[in-house]
Amino acid sequence: MNLCRIKKILPSILLLLIYTFIGAIWSYCYCKYHFYDNSTDSVLDDLFFYIMTITTLFFIMIVHNCLCSGYKLVVVLGVLLLFLFLSEVSYFIFYGDMISDSLLDSIVETNSYELLSMAKQALMIIGPAFIATLLILFILKKFVCIKFRLFIPITIYVLILFTLLYYLGSYSVIKSDLKRGAYKPAIGVMRKCYSAVLANLAYILVSYTTTDIYSNSHEIEKFNDAVLLPPNKPDNDLIVFIMGESSFVNRYSSYGYHKQTTPFMTNIFSQNGGCIMPNSHSAAAFTRDSIPMTLSFNVPESDDNLFNNKSIIEMAKFNHYKTYWLASKRQVIQGTFNTKFGFIARKSDVVSFSEESLDIGLSQLLEDTLQKDDAPPKFILVHLRGSHQPYEGDYDDIDKQALPDAEEYDLTVHHTDRTVKALYDVINKYSDNYTIIYTSDHGEIVNVGHGIGDNVDQFLIPFMFISTNPRYNCEYIESFRGESGYLSGLMNKYILSNLLGYEIDQATLNKEKGNDRVVMPNSTVRPFSEILNKH
Numbered sequence: 388m389n390l391c392r393i394k395k396i397l398p399s400i401l402l403l404l405i406y407t408f409i410g411a412i413w414s415y416c417y418c419k420y421h422f423y424d425n426s427t428d429s430v431l432d433d434l435f436f437y438i439m440t441i442t443t444l445f446f447i448m449i450v451h452n453c454l455c456s457g458y459k460l461v462v463v464l465g466v467l468l469l470f471l472f473l474s475e476v477s478y479f480i481f482y483g484d485m486i487s488d489s490l491l492d493s494i495v496e497t498n499s500y501e502l503l504s505m506a507k508q509a510l511m512i513i514g515p516a517f518i519a520t521l522l523i524l525f526i527l528k529k530f531v532c533i534k535f536r537l538f539i540p541i542t543i544y545v546l547i548l549f550t551l552l553y554y555l556g557s558y559s560v561i562k563s564d565l566k567r568g569a570y571k572p573a574i575g576v577m578r579k580c581y582s583a584v585l586a587n588l589a590y591i592l593v594s595y596t597t598t599d600i601y602s603n604s605h606e607i608e609k610f611n612d613a614v615l616l617p618p619n620k621p622d623n624d625l626i627v628f629i630m631g632e633s634s635f636v637n638r639y640s641s642y643g644y645h646k647q648t649t650p651f652m653t654n655i656f657s658q659n660g661g662c663i664m665p666n667s668h669s670a671a672a673f674t675r676d677s678i679p680m681t682l683s684f685n686v687p688e689s690d691d692n693l694f695n696n697k698s699i700i701e702m703a704k705f706n707h708y709k710t711y712w713l714a715s716k717r718q719v720i721q722g723t724f725n726t727k728f729g730f731i732a733r734k735s736d737v738v739s740f741s742e743e744s745l746d747i748g749l750s751q752l753l754e755d756t757l758q759k760d761d762a763p764p765k766f767i768l769v770h771l772r773g774s775h776q777p778y779e780g781d782y783d784d785i786d787k788q789a790l791p792d793a794e795e796y797d798l799t800v801h802h803t804d805r806t807v808k809a810l811y812d813v814i815n816k817y818s819d820n821y822t823i824i825y826t827s828d829h830g831e832i833v834n835v836g837h838g839i840g841d842n843v844d845q846f847l848i849p850f851m852f853i854s855t856n857p858r859y860n861c862e863y864i865e866s867f868r869g870e871s872g873y874l875s876g877l878m879n880k881y882i883l884s885n886l887l888g889y890e891i892d893q894a895t896l897n898k899e900k901g902n903d904r905v906v907m908p909n910s911t912v913r914p915f916s917e918i919l920n921k922h
Contacts, residue, residue: 399533406451410443410583413476417582421485421909435579442547445540446472446583454527455534466520471584473516481512484840487909488574489673491590492727551580600694601730606704611684611696613881613895618706618888623856624763624820626708626886627753629810630678631803631827632718632773633837636667636849638800646793648800651808652825652851661853662861666868668915669829670876671906672845673838677828678728680906681879682768687904687912690727698731699883703766706888710735713752714770716744717780735768745783746771746802750809757817766887769810773827774799776836796833822854822886826879838908843918846905850874859886867896869903871916877903 417439418430430436450472453465478486574593578586610616636642641653641663656663670687671677679685682699684692700710712735719740732738739756741748749769756767772781774796782798790801807825814821827848831837837845852864863885867878877899881891903915 399535402451402531402533403448403535406447407440407444410447411440414439414443414582416479417485420479420483421487421578421582438547438580439582442544442581442585443583445544446581446585448535448540449537449544451527452534452537454524455531462524466524468584469523470513470516470520471588473519474513475584475587477512477516477519482835482839484908486587487838488590489671489676489906489908489910490838491587492594492673492675547580548585551577601727603694603730604733606701606734607695607697609696610702611692613684613892614702614884615890615892618702619890621706621708621764621888622858623822623854623886625765625767625814625818625822626703626883627767627769627810627814627821627823628883629769629771629807629823629825630681631771631825631849632674633775633829633831634773634800634803634827634848635796635831635833635844636847637844638797638833639849641851642849646790646797648790648793648797649804651804651811652849655808655811656825656851656853658853660855660857660860662851662864664850664852664861664864664874666872667826667848667850667874668846668876668905669827669848672829672908673906674828675727676906677876679731680877681828682728682731682883684880686877687906693727693730698734699880699887700731700734700766700768702884702889703887704734704736708764708766708887709760709762710737711756711765711767712738712770713749713756713767714740715746715749715772716741717772718770732768744772744780746773746781746806747783747809749806750813753810754813754816757813761817763818763820771803771806773803774831794834796831820855822856822859823852824879824882825849825851826876828876841907841913841918841921843921845908846915846918848876867900869900871903871919873903873915873919875900875903875905875915 414436415430418433418436422433422435446468450465450468453461454469456462456465475486478484574586574590577589638644639649639652640647641649641656642665653663655661669677670680679690679693680687684696684698686692697705700712703710712732737756739752741752743751749771753767753769757765774781778795778799782795782802785805786798786801790797793801811823814823829837830845830847832839832842832844835842839845850864852859852861854860864874864882867882868874869878881896881899884891904912905915905918907913907918
């Protein structure tokens with residue numbers, strides 16, 4: 388009798404052991420890549436690893452029973468949950484990294500152009516996940532008759548969730564975030580216990596349903612403490628800040644690349660008053676994090692300054708600059724929800740987008756802008772589409788003729804070169820007292836993307852500068868270089884503040900230069916030297 392019973396339950400035990408092993412492996416990888424990153428601490432010493440293993444096991448058991456159910460709606464739910472889980476696994480296998488908060492934010496906050504442009508990359512993730520889902524469903528339906536008793540697993544699964552929610556509601560740091568409508572940090576804590584599907588679904592749901600903290604368009608009154616008041620009278624009639632996209636500096640001929648991808652920029656920024664700055668890096672690997680740290684006093688550790696201090700655009704307006712946000716058609720800011728940097732952009736006097744999809748059309752938009760309003764001074768930000776994936780939409784036949792044997796990414800860089808030249812020609816036509824900065828929001832792991840892992844390529848960017856004002860020369864830009872030997876994107880706000888007539892507290896500036904750090908794709912903050920030395 389006992390032997391028969393053992394034979395009966397043995398398949399269930401073996402399947403449970405297999406699921407436990409899968410849950411432990413997934414939880415280990417999740418902890419290692421999402422929380423520990425470059426840490427030498429052992430995942431096996433972390434209590435949350437074991438909690439995560441338990442919740443992942445219970446999730447798999449619940450999905451298993453759903454797939455083996457005789458009710459179609461329950462089976463559909465199981466298929467959906469399995470597909471989402473396998474999509475996370477597929478992402479990890481393909482990129483060697485976990486889906487991060489920043490990636491989810493970028494997906495949620497992106498515009499329709501970027502969302503459609505990433506369909507090809509998404510298909511490479513969800514395609515294998517879909518096939519694996521159908522295969523597992525077939526195997527379970529055809530060959531497996533096992534069902535688990537789920538009362539205890541579901542009870543524990545829900546109990547952990549409610550315990551976590553109670554903790555989040557009483558923890559002082561999280562409570563302050565909740566009071567100002569920022570619920571995402573709480574979901575970040577939830578990831579410590581739920582690695583399979585639930586935390587990501589909760590994060591996306593909160594993003595879509597919570598109060599939009601970026602919708603307030605009222606001007607902020609308070610200056611950052613580093614800004615010394617009152618400002619000086621402006622001595623730059625026209626400041627144009629050109630923000631590129633996904634530009635990896637090692638693909639620029641201006642920086643030694645063997646193909647002539649940037650001949651125009653080399654000529655422009657090699658003139659008297661110009662400089663091509665070596666060794667520059669962005670403050671983050673995502674646009675939504677990088678641009679706010681350029682155009683506001685936001686720091687890697689906190690978004691508080693974004694909401695509490697005047698942005699660069701508001702500071703420009705305070706010192707009598709008229710402000711413009713000009714962008715490519717495919718960089719359109721849609722509504723108040725999109726995006727963190729949209730919160731800054733909407734403070735501009737004029738927000739305008741080109742009619743053309745390609746960046747080259749921005750020169751006409753700039754010319755129309757300068758024709759309509761010839762009263763200085765002006766601060767203009769030009770946001771390019773640049774070299775964002777997929778690359779095939781970011782260049783034209785002229786670029787292919789110039790570089791007939793180049794790969795697509797190089798063609799996008801060449802198109803950016805032509806765009807900057809066209810913008811420069813317009814600026815020269817309408818002003819003889821100007822300063823131009825060209826840089827990028829982040830770099831690119833060519834043919835892979837950005838916001839993935841700790842590859843240094845997604846941080847390495849160009850920085851080029853030219854001014855007709857002799858006060859602002861290469862030595863001036865060099866004065867912002869950090870102890871690491873790199874010019875950080877965190878310095879952009881201070882450079883722009885100076886150009887707009889503001890002095891910066893030197894002690895604060897020195898402290899920031901000595902603290903060169905970046906926001907990683909998994910939202911942690913690490914010294915840039917760690918990322919650089921690893922590669």
